[in-house]
Amino acid sequence: MTTFTPIHTHSHSWASDTGDWRQRAAYNSAFGNCRRRAAITTEFDADQLHHWAMQLSQDYLPDRWERVSSSALTRVAVHRERGLYYKDFVARSPAAALQALATGSRATRARINGEALLLAGIDAPGTILWGQLPGGTEYLFTVAMPGAGIDHWLRNLLAKRGPEALRQRRQLLHALGTFIGRVHATGFIHGDLRPDHVLAALQQEQFRFTLIDNERNARKTPAPGRMLLRDLMQLNMLAPGVVSRTDRMCFFRAWRRQMRELSPIEAKILAAEAYRRALRRLHHKGQR
Ligand SMILES: Nc1ncnc2c1ncn2[C@@H]1O[C@H](COP(=O)(O)OP(=O)(O)OP(=O)(O)O)[C@@H](O)[C@H]1O
């Protein structure tokens, strides 16, 4: 086996750790036809991580790893005690391979876009190790971020209609609007803003959000209306039985407050159109 120099690190927070990993800890080693590059680590041994990746990519679950349901073209697993997520990206179509040449592979985009969010002060999972397996499949180990998808909060955790649940729902939707408004006002478009790609954690009575699955992020200032519309439409893909009109208004009012350059009419059109399109899509999918 190729020798592997342990990677140094500092033990400060993940968020600041990930920002300058390329300068600090870049590690690139030939490993058969595999390549690896580490972002950190004292706590993680890159050889161990790569070995896990080899096993996980072959659908073998090493000790203490759990499978997480994911889309057909990815494999996701979690090691809860180590606070670690694994994700691999099976090479898609020839067209996707061409796109990868032009814009970077899915894993590379996810990693770089995540770093850009972190640098802008927006929570995203920091990368622990990126690597490539024989056959070209890439993998990422990322920091497990706290919280649950906002769909889970709205459907399950805060589904009851008692006064306390209602107060927390409104608090969640207001905080979410402010967060997404800040993301958009900073010029980020998520590009795949399904409700399960925004994690929310309640910490000291405040909701804290994390954006995950960042490979389709784009950055444009000001963000074009149709890109905003797409993000907002995806976020609205929750049935009226789960999220009421008043709930949605609560989100939009907070979102709008961050988007100062939008005229009142632009903001209204975006809100109404996002809602209309989301309902139409839900209808087509048979979810309402
Ligand atoms: N770093 C992380 N921290 C917390 N949860 C995570 C993390 N990475 C993944 N997850 C969880 O795993 C689920 C699946 O991950 P992800 O959304 O990245 O994969 P996917 O949806 O299958 O991929 P894609 O949408 O790119 O095809 C997420 O919905 C989330 O619950």
Ligand SMILES: [Mg+2]
């Ligand atoms: Mg996903």
